[in-house]
Amino acid sequence: MYNICVLGAGYMGSAITFPLARRNNNVNLWGTWLDDEIMKTCMDGLPHPKLDEPLPSPVKLFYSDDLEDAVRGSDIIFIGISSEGFLSVFRRLLDVLDHNKYIYTLTKGFVDDDGRIKKTSAAAAELLDNKFGDGKFLWTSIGGPVKALEVCRDIPTVSVYGSKTEEMAGMADHFCTDHYKVVHTNDITGVELSADFKNVFATGMGIIDGLYGPEMAGNFHNFSSLIFNQSIIEISRIVEKAGGKKETVFDNAGIGDLYTTSQSGRNRKFGELIGRGGPPEEVYRTMLEEGELAEGYHTLKLGKQWLEDNYSGLLEELPLFNAIYDVVFKDKDPLEQLSGILKNL
Amino acid sequence: MYNICVLGAGYMGSAITFPLARRNNNVNLWGTWLDDEIMKTCMDGLPHPKLDEPLPSPVKLFYSDDLEDAVRGSDIIFIGISSEGFLSVFRRLLDVLDHNKYIYTLTKGFVDDDGRIKKTSAAAAELLDNKFGDGKFLWTSIGGPVKALEVCRDIPTVSVYGSKTEEMAGMADHFCTDHYKVVHTNDITGVELSADFKNVFATGMGIIDGLYGPEMAGNFHNFSSLIFNQSIIEISRIVEKAGGKKETVFDNAGIGDLYTTSQSGRNRKFGELIGRGGPPEEVYRTMLEEGELAEGYHTLKLGKQWLEDNYSGLLEELPLFNAIYDVVFKDKDPLEQLSGILKNL
Numbered sequence: 001m002y003n004i005c006v007l008g009a010g011y012m013g014s015a016i017t018f019p020l021a022r023r024n025n026n027v028n029l030w031g032t033w034l035d036d037e038i039m040k041t042c043m044d045g046l047p048h049p050k051l052d053e054p055l056p057s058p059v060k061l062f063y064s065d066d067l068e069d070a071v072r073g074s075d076i077i078f079i080g081i082s083s084e085g086f087l088s089v090f091r092r093l094l095d096v097l098d099h100n101k102y103i104y105t106l107t108k109g110f111v112d113d114d115g116r117i118k119k120t121s122a123a124a125a126e127l128l129d130n131k132f133g134d135g136k137f138l139w140t141s142i143g144g145p146v147k148a149l150e151v152c153r154d155i156p157t158v159s160v161y162g163s164k165t166e167e168m169a170g171m172a173d174h175f176c177t178d179h180y181k182v183v184h185t186n187d188i189t190g191v192e193l194s195a196d197f198k199n200v201f202a203t204g205m206g207i208i209d210g211l212y213g214p215e216m217a218g219n220f221h222n223f224s225s226l227i228f229n230q231s232i233i234e235i236s237r238i239v240e241k242a243g244g245k246k247e248t249v250f251d252n253a254g255i256g257d258l259y260t261t262s263q264s265g266r267n268r269k270f271g272e273l274i275g276r277g278g279p280p281e282e283v284y285r286t287m288l289e290e291g292e293l294a295e296g297y298h299t300l301k302l303g304k305q306w307l308e309d310n311y312s313g314l315l316e317e318l319p320l321f322n323a324i325y326d327v328v329f330k331d332k333d334p335l336e337q338l339s340g341i342l343k344n345l
Numbered sequence: 346m347y348n349i350c351v352l353g354a355g356y357m358g359s360a361i362t363f364p365l366a367r368r369n370n371n372v373n374l375w376g377t378w379l380d381d382e383i384m385k386t387c388m389d390g391l392p393h394p395k396l397d398e399p400l401p402s403p404v405k406l407f408y409s410d411d412l413e414d415a416v417r418g419s420d421i422i423f424i425g426i427s428s429e430g431f432l433s434v435f436r437r438l439l440d441v442l443d444h445n446k447y448i449y450t451l452t453k454g455f456v457d458d459d460g461r462i463k464k465t466s467a468a469a470a471e472l473l474d475n476k477f478g479d480g481k482f483l484w485t486s487i488g489g490p491v492k493a494l495e496v497c498r499d500i501p502t503v504s505v506y507g508s509k510t511e512e513m514a515g516m517a518d519h520f521c522t523d524h525y526k527v528v529h530t531n532d533i534t535g536v537e538l539s540a541d542f543k544n545v546f547a548t549g550m551g552i553i554d555g556l557y558g559p560e561m562a563g564n565f566h567n568f569s570s571l572i573f574n575q576s577i578i579e580i581s582r583i584v585e586k587a588g589g590k591k592e593t594v595f596d597n598a599g600i601g602d603l604y605t606t607s608q609s610g611r612n613r614k615f616g617e618l619i620g621r622g623g624p625p626e627e628v629y630r631t632m633l634e635e636g637e638l639a640e641g642y643h644t645l646k647l648g649k650q651w652l653e654d655n656y657s658g659l660l661e662e663l664p665l666f667n668a669i670y671d672v673v674f675k676d677k678d679p680l681e682q683l684s685g686i687l688k689n690l
Contacts, residue, residue, distance in 0.1 A: 156686075179684075222605060224608070225608075232595070342501050345503055
C-alpha cells in the first residue's frame, strides 16, 4: 500500500485512480488549472464529467492551487497530463518536492523546450538533475493499449510499464487488479516512442477510413491492413535507431497500442476528417475548439524535427510517416500519398 | 507474359485473374465440380456471382470436366480452392500433368490425409515427388492481407509470396499491378502458418465483439487490442518452433493478414456468434448451411492435432489458442477463457 499523488484530472489521470484505489493505495488526485471545473463537479459527488463515472470514494481531491498539499506525504507521483501542459506542471511539481520521488508517467509525446525538441522523459530528467543533482531517475513511462474509459469500467486491460528500476517494477505490482494488468520492460525508449508515434500512424489509418467512407465500410481492409503493418514496421525502425528494442514494438506497447488507437479516438478522427476532404489545419483547429486535441498533429511536427535533429537519414526509411506528414502539412493528395506506399514495400 | 491456369473459381481463384489478366498473361480459369453454376453464369457474360463483377474478358473459362484442356499449355498453375477440396483436386491435377510445373497456391490450412494431419504444401510435395520423383518443388505459398473482393476492385493490396525458388519470385513480378503488389520471402513456413492460424485468432477477436455486442461498440478496445497482440505473439511462437522466421509474422503475412481477418469475414463472424451465446457446433453448422465455411473451426481441430504431433510442449506456450479451443470444443465460458489470458501475460 502506497501513498500516491496523481497529477491531472483528465481522462487518464482520473482513470488510473480506479485500479490504484481498488488495491487500497491512498490516492490524492490533483487537477491542473484547466481541471478546476472537473474537480468541483467531483467534489460535489457527481460523476466525473469525462469518464461519466463517480471517482472511487477513497480518492482525495485537490484543486490546482493546492499542489503542495496534494503532493505532501506521497511516496509516488503519477503524471497524467497532456504533453502540452507537461513542462509547466513538472516545474511546479519540482518547486514543492523536497526530495526525489518515484514518478510514473502516463504523459506521452515531445515537448518544445525553448526551441529544443525533447522527449518528455528527457526534459524531466534534466529538470530533476538540476534540482536534486543525484543522477537518480526514479522514472517509469507507461504505455500500452489503454483507453481511460475502459479502465474505469473494468474492461480487461494490459498496460506496459517501462523502467530501468526493478524496485519500481515491484511497486507497480501493487497497482494491478483482475482487470488491469501491468507488464514490465526495461526498454523505456521502446515504450515511449511507440506511444508517441502511434498517434501519427493512427491518423494515417483514419485518413483511409475517411477516403472510402462508411459507404465502403468493410471493403478496404487490404489497404488498412498494409498501412497498419507498415506503421508497426516504421515505429520499430524509429525505436531501434533510438536505442530501444524492436521486440517492445512487436508487443503490447506497439502492436497493441496502435490497434486501440487506430480503432477510435481523436487521432483516428483527425485523419478521417482529412480523408473526407477537410483541410488539415482547419480540421485540427475545429477539433481543438471542441475540446479534442489531435496529438498526432503535434507528434508529426515535433517528432519530425526530433528525428531530423537526432537520427540523420532515418526519415528516408519512413515512407509512410513522410506521406502522412505531406498530407497534413503540405496539402498533398491523401489517396495518392498513402497508396504510394505500395511502391516502397 | 505467361500462360497461367487458375484452379478454383470461388472468391480467391477468380479474383486473382484480375491482376494476372491486367498484366497481359494468358489466363485459363477452371472451376471445380462445385463451381459449375458459377462458370455457367460467367460464360453467359454475367457478373461473377461471388465477386459481383464480370471476370476480365480475356480470361478463358473451363468447366470441371475440362481440367486437361484448361491445364494444357500452361507454364504456371495457380491453386485457389479450399483446403477441404485440396487433395482431391491436386490428385486430379497430377493425373493430367505430364511434367512438373510452377505452382502458386492460395490454398491455406491443413489436410487430413488418411488420418495424418499435414500442411497442404507438405501433402503436395509428397504427391509431386511420387509422380515426378525429381525432388523439385516448384512451389510458392501466397499469404498476406488479401480479401478477394478488394483485389478485383483495385483497392491497394499487398500479397506475400513465399518460395525457395528465386526464379518463381522473378516470375511473380509479372503478376503485379499498380494496386496489387507482390512482396517476396523465402520463408514458406512463416507465410503458411501465419495464414493458417490467423483464422483461429480472428475467431477469438470475433468472440470479444460478440461478448460485448454493438451496444458496447468502441468500448472494449483495450481487450481486443491485447488479444490481437497476443494472437501475433502466439503465431510467432508457432512459426519459430516450426522452423520459420518470426520476422515473417511481424510483417504483412502475420500482422497484416490478422488485421484484415479480424475486421471482417467468416472466421470473425463465427467467433462473434459464439460470443453472443451461440453453441459453437450449432453456429458452425448453421453457417455452413448458408454457404459460409468457418476455416478457423478446422484449423483449431486439425492445427491442434498437428501441433501435438510435431511440436511437443508448444501448446503450453499458447494460452490464447487453448482458450479459444476450449470455448469452441469444450463449451467453456468465453469471457472467462479470454479474460483469463491476462494472468498469462
